Structures are given as structure tokens and as C-alpha cells.
Amino acid sequence: xxxxxxxxxxxIGKSTTAANxxxxxAETGYxxxxxxxxxxxxxxxxxxxxxxxxxxxxxxxxxxxEVKTEQIVHSGFAGVKCVEAxxxxxxxxxxxxxxxxxxxxxxxxxxxxxxxFVLYDVLGDxxxxxxxxxxxxxxxxxxxxxxxxxxxxxxxxxxxxxxxxRFAGRGRVRLGGIIGNSRNIVNERELLQEFAARxxxxxxxxxxxxxxxxxxxxxxKTVIEWAPQSEQAGVYRELASLVxxxxxxxxxxxxxxxxxxxxxxxxGVE
Amino acid sequence: MVLNKRYMITMKRSCxxxxxxVWRAVAHNEGAVVIYHSPKACGHVTREMDLGGxxxxxxxxxxxxxxxxxxxxxxxxxxxxxxxxxxxxxRQCIEYVIERxxxxxxxxxxxxxxxxxxxxxxxxxxxxxxxxxxxxxxVPCSGFLDGEYHAGFYYTAKILxxxxxxxxPASANTVTLLGDRGGPHGADAKEMTALLSSFGLQVQGRFPxxxxxxxxxxxxxxxxxxxxxGRPQSYDxxxxxxxxxxxxxxxxxxxxxxxxxxxxxxxxxxxxxxMLGREQEAxxxxxxxxxxxxAAAAKCRCALEGSQVVLGIGRPLIHLQPGWVLExxxxxxxxxxxxxxxxxxxxxxxTALRQELxxxxxxxxxxxxxxxxxxxxxxxxxxxxxxEDDALRQFYLPVLPPLGVGGMIELWNKLGQLAxxxxxxxxxxxxx
Numbered sequence: 001x002x003x004x005x006x007x008x009x010x011x012i013g014k015s016t017t018a019a020n021x022x023x024x025x026a027e028t029g030y031x032x033x034x035x036x037x038x039x040x041x042x043x044x045x046x047x048x049x050x051x052x053x054x055x056x057x058x059x060x061x062x063x064x065x066e067v068k069t070e071q072i073v074h075s076g077f078a079g080v081k082c083v084e085a086x087x088x089x090x091x092x093x094x095x096x097x098x099x100x101x102x103x104x105x106x107x108x109x110x111x112x113x114x115x116x117f118v119l120y121d122v123l124g125d126x127x128x129x130x131x132x133x134x135x136x137x138x139x140x141x142x143x144x145x146x147x148x149x150x151x152x153x154x155x156x157x158x159x160x161x162x163x164x165x166r167f168a169g170r171g172r173v174r175l176g177g178i179i180g181n182s183r184n185i186v187n188e189r190e191l192l193q194e195f196a197a198r199x200x201x202x203x204x205x206x207x208x209x210x211x212x213x214x215x216x217x218x219x220x221k222t223v224i225e226w227a228p229q230s231e232q233a234g235v236y237r238e239l240a241s242l243v244x245x246x247x248x249x250x251x252x253x254x255x256x257x258x259x260x261x262x263x264x265x266x267x268g269v270e
Numbered sequence: 271m272v273l274n275k276r277y278m279i280t281m282k283r284s285c286x287x288x289x290x291x292v293w294r295a296v297a298h299n300e301g302a303v304v305i306y307h308s309p310k311a312c313g314h315v316t317r318e319m320d321l322g323g324x325x326x327x328x329x330x331x332x333x334x335x336x337x338x339x340x341x342x343x344x345x346x347x348x349x350x351x352x353x354x355x356x357x358x359x360x361r362q363c364i365e366y367v368i369e370r371x372x373x374x375x376x377x378x379x380x381x382x383x384x385x386x387x388x389x390x391x392x393x394x395x396x397x398x399x400x401x402x403x404x405x406x407x408x409v410p411c412s413g414f415l416d417g418e419y420h421a422g423f424y425y426t427a428k429i430l431x432x433x434x435x436x437x438x439p440a441s442a443n444t445v446t447l448l449g450d451r452g453g454p455h456g457a458d459a460k461e462m463t464a465l466l467s468s469f470g471l472q473v474q475g476r477f478p479x480x481x482x483x484x485x486x487x488x489x490x491x492x493x494x495x496x497x498x499x500g501r502p503q504s505y506d507x508x509x510x511x512x513x514x515x516x517x518x519x520x521x522x523x524x525x526x527x528x529x530x531x532x533x534x535x536x537x538x539x540x541x542x543x544x545m546l547g548r549e550q551e552a553x554x555x556x557x558x559x560x561x562x563x564x565a566a567a568a569k570c571r572c573a574l575e576g577s578q579v580v581l582g583i584g585r586p587l588i589h590l591q592p593g594w595v596l597e598x599x600x601x602x603x604x605x606x607x608x609x610x611x612x613x614x615x616x617x618x619x620x621t622a623l624r625q626e627l628x629x630x631x632x633x634x635x636x637x638x639x640x641x642x643x644x645x646x647x648x649x650x651x652x653x654x655x656x657x658e659d660d661a662l663r664q665f666y667l668p669v670l671p672p673l674g675v676g677g678m679i680e681l682w683n684k685l686g687q688l689a690x691x692x693x694x695x696x697x698x699x700x701x702x
Binding site (some may be wrong): 004057060087088089092093094095097098101 | 654
């Protein structure tokens with residue numbers, strides 16, 4: 001089993017990337033499970049064609065210890081198993097605690113045991129201990145950071161690298177690379193390559209900005225399903241293949257904020 | 271070897287939960303109900319406190335059969351509430367409390383869980399107040415997170431004052447006692463009342479505890495507030511309350527903790543006399559107290575004559591100011607053969623204790639291991655901890671110092687009784 005986690009700044013395209021990678025792996029015949037670790041429950045929307053309403057935490061709340069695997073594991077595109085951790089409404093409770101409980105429940109139920117790939121799609125930054133659980137507790141070993149060339153996206157990516165570096169010392173977790181999700185910033189690919197190098201990793205893929213992604217998304221589908229012959233689908237398939245075969249994992253070396261600013265300035269001047 | 275726990279406290283602040291302090295502040299205020307917005311288990315410390323207080327009152331003969339005790343209800347936070355928030359749970363709890371107890375007011379204390387997840391307790395309290403028409407107050411502390419026992423006590427008092435009190439003309443010669451110290455029926459209250467009455471002052475009430483709503487509303491009419499702390503840590507909070515009341519309602523306060531030991535009692539009397547402009551009366555009261563003291567000390571001196579006494583200390587300075595203990599022994603004609611510092615103290619705590627002890631005595635101060643033989647051959651061990659050897663005559667020092675000369679006399683009487691136990695009978699005599 002290959003256990004992968006996607007991290008990155010909020011709104012950068014983690015869920016879209018994860019869902020397309022899951023879809024690409026599944027259409028090749030691999031058994032795949034995608035676990036959304038975000039109280040918004042929208043990680044698996046493109047795979048399920050709807051927003052998942054039966055999240056782990058909702059079901060645990062309703063059924064307690066009686067909750068069954070089939071209540072929380074849903075089948076999506078090409079048989080991808082879809083799980084949403086769930087969590088509180090905005091402004092109440094503790095979403096981080098929710099992630100801990102949801103992942104513990106999945107483990108206790110042995111709900112995900114036979115899949116060849118498990119993808120964790122984790123909310124935004126490593127904001128608290130709860131969102132570090134996929135890294136910390138050995139759930140995921142290969143971490144990918146989705147980032148554009150925008151300063152704040154790189155800043156979040158650098159913070160996530162700090163989290164990975166912290167936990168790498170006591171487990172198998174490593175950074176698999178940076179996935180560039182283009183925002184059409186000037187010299188974006190080169191900037192991301194240099195950023196990745198400074199983090200002791202590499203830019204594993206650069207996903208160009210394409211209207212197709214938006215079209216697929218508003219139709220509640222992955223690009224793989226919506227436009228399987230499109231170039232963008234090819235980009236995601238290539239990414240899936242790289243992720244699948246990647247053995248070049250590293251312990252990241254985060255940079256300081258000033259260095260990051262200089263880097264963005266260096267590549268950003270038009 | 272000492273039997274009970276090792277003190278692990280190295281910080282200046284105490285490591286305690288603010289919630290029991292909240293409950294304690296209104297524990298005997300008629301019509302009050304306390305809600306802990308917490309897991310059920312958080313209630314156990316308070317339950318122990320309540321039970322301990324009950325047995326203590328029975329033992330001291332100060333038990334008041336029909337005294338009101340504020341019900342404590344927890345909102346029973348569980349795992350799911352730590353994720354989804356406990357607001358609904360708290361609302362249900364408030365509804366239950368109102369239906370079941372029909373309280374005059376409700377005080378809500380937040381637990382660590384509520385604090386960590388950030389439940390908006392004040393908003394829920396405000397809604398409940400609008401819905402049910404009774405005051406629902408929240409204390410801005412969250413268990414161990416940002417508070418301690420005394421903080422819970424203080425903030426409860428502060429919100430009660432803000433909500434229920436209004437500035438009013440002072441009634442001459444009336445006093446409000448700030449703090450707890452066993453309530454109005456305890457020995458300390460009697461001693462304090464007697465001391466104040468020597469100046470023509472009358473205790474009109476206590477705050478925040480042991481007060482009905484009506485009594486609470488009359489606090490601003492006091493001519494004077496007297497804070498009752500007992501230790502620097504608790505006094506700081508009670509002084510803070512006194513400052514608040516002075517700023518808000520113009521009630522002056524005696525800026526001195528309650529009288530501890532003879533030196534402390536004299537200082538307290540003189541400061542009170544100076545504040546009231548009755549210095550001569552203060553000296554007169556001091557003479558009266560001195561006569562009480564001398565008579566009682568003579569009895570104890572007689573009982574302890576020829577006895578070898580060892581003093582064993584296992585409480586750090588934050589919990590024990592040794593000055594009053596040494597003074598108590600000196601006045602009873604006792605010079606400890608040695609002072610033993612128990613093993614549970616850290617090196618830092620021992621150094622601080624040595625420095626403080628050396629200000630008061632030239633008695634050798636040694637580690638427990640060095641003085642163990644002496645301890646087992648002594649007639650009386652005055653100790654802060656129960657010792658394993660039950661053949662020893664142990665005088666267990668109270669956690670809080672006694673109030674005034676009356677408190678000293680009580681300790682001397684007990685010490686005398688211990689020394690006069692027939693034959694080689696050992697055992698523990700508790701100093702409270």
C-alpha cells in the first residue's frame with residue numbers, strides 16, 4: 001500500500017489534484033481510496049459527483065460504536081473508495097480534533113486495508129496537531145505539497161515542509177515533491193523548480209492552468225472523467241504515474257521567510 | 271519517609287483548576303447554581319471539596335445543618351462536543367438547571383475542553399438570560415488553561431459585584447470580609463469578629479461566599495473591606511478584589527493580609543488602628559491580646575517542657591511561610607533540635623526554604639536523610655507531612671496559617687495534648 005498525502009495552501013487545488021490523481025490511478029486498474037481531511041467535506045465531490053453527506057464524524061455521532069464501514073466508505077468514479085472525515089461548522093468546535101478521531105475510527109474499523117493507494121487530502125496548512133496526524137502517526141509516508149508561484153502559497157508550502165521535517169526524524173514520512181498548480185505567474189515553473197531545490201526536493205509536476213478544470217468541476221467530475229482525451233487529463237495521468245513510481249523522497253530543508261521573499265522577487269520581475 | 275504526595279510545583283503560579291474556585295465562591299450563596307461546562311469527571315474535585323468541608327465542619331463543631339449548598343451540574347462534554355462544539359450541550363444543561371433547581375442565578379465555569387475548542391459561553395449565557403429571565407453569568411477562566419483556583423474565585427466575585435452591586439452611602443463601622451476561611455461559623459470568623467468588635471466595627475457580611483443576593487447588594491454600603499488570604503498567593507487575589515471594590519464603589523480596604531502569628535497580629539492591629547485613626551485603641555487591643563497569648567503560651571510551655579522537638583518541612587515556600595511556625599514554637603518555649611527538609615522538595619525549593627528559615631532561626635537545617643535518626647528519637651515531630659512511623663508523635667501543621675492569637679492558642683492546645691499523650695503513645699495530631 002502506498003500512502004500519500006496532499007497538503008497546500010487553502011484553495012490552491014489540492015482536492016482537484018488529488019481527485020484527478022485518484023481517478024487516473026483507478027482507471028489504470030489500481031484500487032484507490034481518497035480520504036478528505038477537511039470539515040468542508042468537498043475532497044471527494046468530483047469522484048462521487050456530489051458532496052459527501054455521510055462523513056465519518058457524522059456517522060460516529062449518529063451511531064457511536066455501532067458505526068459500520070459501509071456507512072462511511074462510499075464508492076466513486078472507477079471504484080475509488082471515498083471517505084470524508086467531516087467536522088464542525090465554521091466557528092465552532094475543533095476540526096483538528098475531528099481529524100484525529102475520524103482517522104482513529106477508520107483505523108479501528110480497519111476500513112482501508114487492501115487498497116494499493118490511499119490518498120489523504122488535508123486542509124490547508126499544518127495548522128494544528130490534528131492536521132499533522134496524517135504525517136505524524138504514520139498514516140501517510142509520501143507527502144506532496146501543491147503550490148503555485150504566489151508568495152503566500154510558497155509560504156504555506158514552506159511551513160508544511162517544516163512540519164514534514166519535524167516528523168521525518170521519528171518516522172518514515174518524507175517529502176515526495178512539489179506539485180506546481182499554475183496561476184499564470186511570470187516565470188512560475190522556474191520559480192517552483194528553484195523553490196523545490198532549496199527545500200531539498202523537486203518539482204515533480206507542473207499543472208498548467210486550463211479552463212477544462214473549471215468546466216469539469218462545475219459538472220462535478222474530474223477532468224479524467226469529464227474530458228478523458230484532453231491534454232489536461234494527460235497531465236494528471238502523468239502526475240499519477242510519477243507519484244506511483246516516485247522513490248526519490250527526501251527530508252525537507254525549509255527556508256527562512258526573507259529568503260523566500262528574495263526568491264519570489266528574483267523570479268517575479270517582469 | 272513521608273506518606274503523602276511530593277510537591278511538583280516550581281512555578282510561582284499554582285497548578286490548579288479554576289472551576290472549583292468558581293464553585294467555592296458561591297458554594298453557600300442561597301439560590302446560586304454552578305454549571306461546569308466540562309466533562310462529567312471535572313466535578314469530582316469539587317465533590318471531594320464539598321465532602322471534605324462537610325466532615326471538617328462536623329469535626330470542628332461548626333456544622334450548620336440547613337446551610338444552602340449550591341448544586342453543581344456539569345454539561346457533560348464528550349468527545350463529539352470537542353469536535354462539533356458544546357454549545358447545544360450547554361444550552362440543554364442550562365434548561366435542565368432552570369427547570370430542576372429554579373435558581374436565582376447561574377454561574378458558568380469553563381473547563382479546559384471548552385477553552386480549547388473555543389465555545390462561545392458568554393453568548394450562550396446571554397441568550398439563556400434573555401430566554402429565562404434570570405442572571406446567567408460566565409467566568410472568564412478555562413480550567414487549568416489560563417487560571418487557577420484563586421483566579422476562579424476572584425473572577426466569580428468580580429462578576430457578581432459588577433452584576434449585583436451599586437454604589438451607595440456607607441454605613442458607619444460596618445465591615446465586609448473578603449474571602450472564605452471557613453465561612454461565618456468557623457473559628458477564624460469568630461476571631462476576626464472579636465478583633466474587629468474591639469474597635470467597634472461590626473461584620474455586616476462576607477463576600478463573595480455565604481451571602482444571599484440581598485446581602486451581596488449591601489456590600490457597597492460597607493465602611494471597610496478586610497481581605498482574608500492566608501498565603502501570599504491567595505492574598506494577592508483577595509487584595510485584587512478589594513482594589514476592584516474600592517475603585518468601583520469607593521469602599522476602602524485594609525491593605526494587609528489577615529493577622530498571622532503574634533508579630534503579624536501586632537502589625538495588623540496597628541495598621542487597622544492607623545487606618546481608622548484609633549492608634550491608642552489599637553495598642554489597647556494589642557495589650558489584651560498579649561495577655562491572652564501569654565496565658566496560653568505558659569500552658570503549652572508547661573506541657574512541652576523537656577521535650578525534644580524536630581521540625582520537618584516538605585512544603586515549598588509558596589505553601590508555607592515558616593516564620594509563623596517558628597514563632598509559635600519559640601513562644602511555647604520550644605527550640606527545635608533540628609529542621610529537616612523532606613525529600614520531596616527540589617533543590618531549588620530547599621535553597622529558598624533554607625534562606626527563609628535562616629532569617630528566623632539558628633537551628634541547624636538538614637536534609638531528611640541526615641536527621642532521620644534524630645527524628646525517630648524525638649518526643650514530638652512538628653511536620654507538614656504525615657510520617658510513615660506511626661509510633662512518632664506527629665503534629666501536622668495546617669496548610670493555611672491560623673488567624674490571630676485565637677488561632678495560635680488552638681494550635682498550642684493541640685500541641686500540648688499531643689505532648690501529654692500517655693506512655694509512648696504516638697500518632698498524628700492534626701493542626702486544623
